Amino acid sequence: MSVITNCPSCQTQFIVTETQLDQHNGQVRCGHCLHVFNAINELIDSNSEIYTTEELEIPKKEITNTTRNNVQEVAIKNNQDRYFNDINNSSKKKNSKLTNLLIFTLVFIGGLQSIYFLRTEITIYYPNSKNYLLKICKAIGCNIDLPKKIDLIVIDDSDIHEDENYLGVIHLSSTLINRGNFSQTYPNLELTLTDNEDKPKLRRIFKPVEYLTDQSNIANGLAAGEEIKIKLAINAQNTTVAGYRLFLSY
Ligand SMILES: [Zn+2]
Numbered sequence: 001m002s003v004i005t006n007c008p009s010c011q012t013q014f015i016v017t018e019t020q021l022d023q024h025n026g027q028v029r030c031g032h033c034l035h036v037f038n039a040i041n042e043l044i045d046s047n048s049e050i051y052t053t054e055e056l057e058i059p060k061k062e063i064t065n066t067t068r069n070n071v072q073e074v075a076i077k078n079n080q081d082r083y084f085n086d087i088n089n090s091s092k093k094k095n096s097k098l099t100n101l102l103i104f105t106l107v108f109i110g111g112l113q114s115i116y117f118l119r120t121e122i123t124i125y126y127p128n129s130k131n132y133l134l135k136i137c138k139a140i141g142c143n144i145d146l147p148k149k150i151d152l153i154v155i156d157d158s159d160i161h162e163d164e165n166y167l168g169v170i171h172l173s174s175t176l177i178n179r180g181n182f183s184q185t186y187p188n189l190e191l192t193l194t195d196n197e198d199k200p201k202l203r204r205i206f207k208p209v210e211y212l213t214d215q216s217n218i219a220n221g222l223a224a225g226e227e228i229k230i231k232l233a234i235n236a237q238n239t240t241v242a243g244y245r246l247f248l249s250y
Contacts, residue, residue, distance in 0.1 A: 006042045009035035013044065120145050124182050145185060146221035148250045152180035153187055153222065158246050160193075168237030174230045174246060176222065183221040186212065187248040193236055194243040201239045205249075206232060 002015045010033040020028070026040030115122065119137065123130040124147050137144055158174035172191060178184050186208035193202040208218050211230050222228065 004044055005039035006044045007032060007035055008037050008042055009033050014039075116142065120147050123147070124149075124180075127182070146183050147180065148185045148187075149180055150187060150248055150250055153178050153184060153248055155246055155248065156227070160241075160244050162241075163233070168235060168239070170234045170236045170241060172230070172232045172234060172244075172246075175227060176230060176248070177227045178222040178224060181224045183223050185221050185250065186218060187250055189230065189232075190247040190249055191232075191234065192245040192247075193234070193239060193241045194245065195240050196242045198243060200245075201241065202234075202236055204234060 002017050003021070004013050005016050005028070006013050007030040009030060012030060012032040014028075014031075016028070016039050021040055026038045027036065028039045029036045115133075119133050119142070123133060123144060130144065133144055154177050156175040156177050158172065160170050160172050163169035163171060170193070174189075176187070188208070189206040189211055191204050191206065192200045195201050209215060211232055212218060212228075
């Protein structure tokens with residue numbers, strides 16, 4: 001059987017069952033204003049504004065008259081918690097917006113950085129992008145270097161021989177081929193002269209400006225599939241040369 005009780009604090013009426021009334025000697029908490037009161041003392045038989053019993057909380061712990069004030073404080077605290085929760089929720093929403101903005105910004109900057117640092121790579125795979133990237137680079141003051149895929153530049157053949165007239169002068173001739181399908185930066189040429197035991201006796205690194213006869217080609221790089229012949233003279237006086245090693249590097 002159900003009866004109606006009235007919250008003395010906000011005058012809201014609730015339907016309660018006898019079981020609910022028996023649970024804590026009638027002590028209940030108003031679901032509307034959180035006021036704790038004795039539902040038995042407040043029983044009425046009007047039925048004007050009736051809330052469902054779900055909104056009337058039966059305290060989990062038995063509430064005695066001496067702890068009633070404390071419970072009211074709890075109710076106030078609950079309200080405060082709700083208030084703070086609201087604040088927390090709204091700041092969480094703000095935070096998540098900020099986080100999204102931050103992530104977006106980082107991704108955007110990351111994208112720009114990637115384009116910046118990979119600009120040379122991008123021109124390899126998307127040759128059409130080069131003109132755009134050149135314009136951007138011109139605006140922000142960067143250069144687009146030619147690719148440096150050393151694996152794609154090969155020494156096709158090489159040879160060294162002593163000069164017929166000048167003692168100690170060694171001539172190196174070699175052919176470099178760019179096997180890439182894009183222009184590349186001219187590599188450095190590292191020549192190591194070795195003795196009978198294959199120990200290095202003399203090592204020299206030749207930069208493109210040193211081994212290219214036509215310096216004007218440096219900016220354009222070694223074109224796709226291009227082959228160049230290199231001839232160098234090295235002064236190796238007082239060095240017994242039995243062999244050599246030739247490497248390309250950047
Ligand atoms: Zn109330």
